[in-house]
Amino acid sequence: MLGAILKGIEIPYHHGLHRFAIFTACVTLVLIVAGALVTSNDAGLSVPDWPTTFGSFYKMPHMVGGVKYEHGHRMVAEFVGLLTIVLAVWTWRVEKRRWLRLLGLAALGTVITQGVLGGLTVLFFLPAPISSAHAAVAQTFFCIAVSIAVFTGRRWVEEQPRVELDVRRPTLFTLTLLSIFVLYVQLILGAMFRHKGLSWWPHVVHAAVVAIVLSWTAVRAISVYPQVEAVKRPAITMLGLMVGQLCLGFLAFITRVMWGKDAAQPELPMVISTVVHVAVGALLLATTVVLAIQVWRHVPVSFEERVPGREQKAVAV
Amino acid sequence: MSNRVLLSLCLAASLVACQKQPTSPGTGQPPSSPKLSPAGDASAAAQISGTVYFKGDPPRPPAIDMSADPGCRGSIQSESLVVHDGKLQNVFVYVKGNFTFVPPRNPLVVEQRGCQYVPHVLAVAVSQPIEFRNTDPTNHNIHGMPQANDAWNASQPAQAPPMTRTFQHAETMIPVKCNQHPWMKMYINVSDSPFFAVTDARGHFDINGLPPGTYDLVFVHETLGPQRHSITVGPRERKVIDVSFVR
Ligand code: HEM
Numbered sequence: 001m002l003g004a005i006l007k008g009i010e011i012p013y014h015h016g017l018h019r020f021a022i023f024t025a026c027v028t029l030v031l032i033v034a035g036a037l038v039t040s041n042d043a044g045l046s047v048p049d050w051p052t053t054f055g056s057f058y059k060m061p062h063m064v065g066g067v068k069y070e071h072g073h074r075m076v077a078e079f080v081g082l083l084t085i086v087l088a089v090w091t092w093r094v095e096k097r098r099w100l101r102l103l104g105l106a107a108l109g110t111v112i113t114q115g116v117l118g119g120l121t122v123l124f125f126l127p128a129p130i131s132s133a134h135a136a137v138a139q140t141f142f143c144i145a146v147s148i149a150v151f152t153g154r155r156w157v158e159e160q161p162r163v164e165l166d167v168r169r170p171t172l173f174t175l176t177l178l179s180i181f182v183l184y185v186q187l188i189l190g191a192m193f194r195h196k197g198l199s200w201w202p203h204v205v206h207a208a209v210v211a212i213v214l215s216w217t218a219v220r221a222i223s224v225y226p227q228v229e230a231v232k233r234p235a236i237t238m239l240g241l242m243v244g245q246l247c248l249g250f251l252a253f254i255t256r257v258m259w260g261k262d263a264a265q266p267e268l269p270m271v272i273s274t275v276v277h278v279a280v281g282a283l284l285l286a287t288t289v290v291l292a293i294q295v296w297r298h299v300p301v302s303f304e305e306r307v308p309g310r311e312q313k314a315v316a317v
Numbered sequence: 318m319s320n321r322v323l324l325s326l327c328l329a330a331s332l333v334a335c336q337k338q339p340t341s342p343g344t345g346q347p348p349s350s351p352k353l354s355p356a357g358d359a360s361a362a363a364q365i366s367g368t369v370y371f372k373g374d375p376p377r378p379p380a381i382d383m384s385a386d387p388g389c390r391g392s393i394q395s396e397s398l399v400v401h402d403g404k405l406q407n408v409f410v411y412v413k414g415n416f417t418f419v420p421p422r423n424p425l426v427v428e429q430r431g432c433q434y435v436p437h438v439l440a441v442a443v444s445q446p447i448e449f450r451n452t453d454p455t456n457h458n459i460h461g462m463p464q465a466n467d468a469w470n471a472s473q474p475a476q477a478p479p480m481t482r483t484f485q486h487a488e489t490m491i492p493v494k495c496n497q498h499p500w501m502k503m504y505i506n507v508s509d510s511p512f513f514a515v516t517d518a519r520g521h522f523d524i525n526g527l528p529p530g531t532y533d534l535v536f537v538h539e540t541l542g543p544q545r546h547s548i549t550v551g552p553r554e555r556k557v558i559d560v561s562f563v564r
């Protein structure tokens with residue numbers, strides 16, 4: 001019966017839109033790597049102006065030294081901005097689900113905010129709060145792009161979700177939300193350290209909290225719902241990424257804090273380990289968001305509680 | 318006005334008079350030692366000089382990899398700790414005190430040469446201009462990161478005209494960086510006393526024209542930090558102060 005209600009509205013699957021959403025998410029991951037390269041190579045101020053680059057909107061600067069990273073990052077960001085405009089317009093035109101059309105617009109708003117934060121951090125000489133906000137909004141945008149890819153997928157649109165009611169407390173959905181929350185805190189603490197606004201220890205200490213909460217969530221998901229593939233898969237991925245991220249964190253710590261303290265210039269091991277730590281951080285957050293979405297869909301707390309009266313329509317998609 | 322203040326004013330006036338040309342980069346020293354004006358009690362002025370030593374085995378300065386920009390030629394090393402035969406270069410030395418003086422108007426020059434700042438450590442008086450020149454065939458950006466003064470970030474392409482900056486407040490070891498070439502870093506020291514110097518390659522410094530009295534003599538190194546010594550100089554005294562830094 002539940003499935004019948006969830007399938008209450010017929011939604012056409014748009015193969016092109018879904019592919020495009022996946023492409024946008026993938027380029028965003030490349031952009032996150034490009035941005036992290038700017039920070040790790042200390043190249044953020046090599047181009048002092050914004051929105052122009054050395055006074056021009058279109059002239060290609062000499063791509064050497066820090067400019068290679070900073071201007072390269074700006075170019076990939078412009079491309080992602082363009083992709084997001086197309087994604088938002090496309091979604092708006094073909095999507096039946098109003099909330100997804102709005103999510104497309106939210107993606108556009110987020111990418112614009114992100115661009116402005118990038119510009120502001122250049123104009124104000126990289127203050128830690130602005131650079132950290134830029135780092136956090138980057139991953140938020142990535143999560144939105146990944147979510148759009150999930151929501152436009154054939155599985156999501158055509159498959160009848162297999163639903164298992166959650167009777168445990170705290171619910172698995174609460175645990176996934178808690179996981180997202182602790183990951184955001186971890187992201188902000190890491191970014192504040194990376195941008196010299198905070199010491200390293202809050203991030204490292206909080207990593208223990210992240211490890212506990214994410215393990216709890218993953219173990220619950222895998223052990224209680226092993227038959228729900230849509231939940232099990234992201235839970236296993238999340239656990240694997242978390243273990244990898246902890247190892248990368250230690251590597252980043254060794255290369256940045258221990259070896260890199262008096263380094264005369266950015267060293268390759270530091271650049272690689274910190275950039276990969278940022279990228280895997282983004283993948284981990286996005287995987288956790290996907291897990292939360294799938295738990296919301298497949299493991300509802302109690303249908304009445306979750307979909308009171310007129311909100312049914314929203315969940316039915 | 319006290320005698321000391323009057324004497325300082327005369328000193329500064331004579332400083333201005335004898336510094337017409339921009340100073341060539343290289344030493345990081347004030348353009349010339351302050352000369353005593355014939356007016357005032359100049360004959361009482363004392364001189365302090367000395368050598369700054371580094372105790373222990375200095376680590377070998379790491380070589381810089383400049384392959385990121387073909388416009389950067391030659392081979393250079395990190396200058397964050399420059400020690401020759403146990404003598405420490407690039408230590409900013411100044412006499413703390415309440416001196417009133419007219420700051421020199423002639424600019425001191427910082428050159429970006431071979432993708433390195435020359436000098437690595439510079440000392441200027443408050444509001445004395447600093448002229449940045451780019452003699453490299455590549456673009457540099459100059460990012461000054463003071464705390465008490467205004468920060469700035471500007472780009473200076475090859476062949477661009479010099480760029481002038483002044484600082485209105487005393488501050489030591491202001492980092493200046495190029496983000497185009499992240500190894501490029503120098504320090505500017507802004508003094509509100511006319512009595513300052515930067516140690517040369519032999520760890521040596523000279524401060525002339527100091528009115529007799531008791532002062533704090535401060536030594537600051539970019540990575541080894543500050544050291545303070547109380548000194549008393551009598552009229553026409555030539556005092557030698559040698560200090561050591563340890564890591
Ligand atoms: C539009 C999407 C954008 C995304 C997703 C994005 C993403 C990122 C990321 C992930 C970082 C690394 C943060 C870190 O490692 O802590 C970064 C750094 C940076 N981004 Fe962006 N960025 C975008 C747009 C822009 C734009 C338009 C500019 C314009 C100037 C810009 C300027 C910078 C700068 C200067 C840094 C280095 C900050 C620092 O080192 O403090 N970004 N970006």
Ligand code: HEM
Nearest residue numbers: 135186187190191194204207210245249250252253274281
């Ligand atoms: C699963 C747990 C962890 C997550 C999710 C995580 C996430 C992150 C993220 C997202 C950043 C960069 C923020 C930005 O974009 O600017 C970061 C930075 C950093 N993290 Fe972690 N981290 C974790 C664990 C650790 C651990 C255990 C350590 C060390 C023992 C560590 C050390 C670092 C260091 C040193 C940086 C800064 C790198 C730099 O300065 O370039 N992290 N972390």
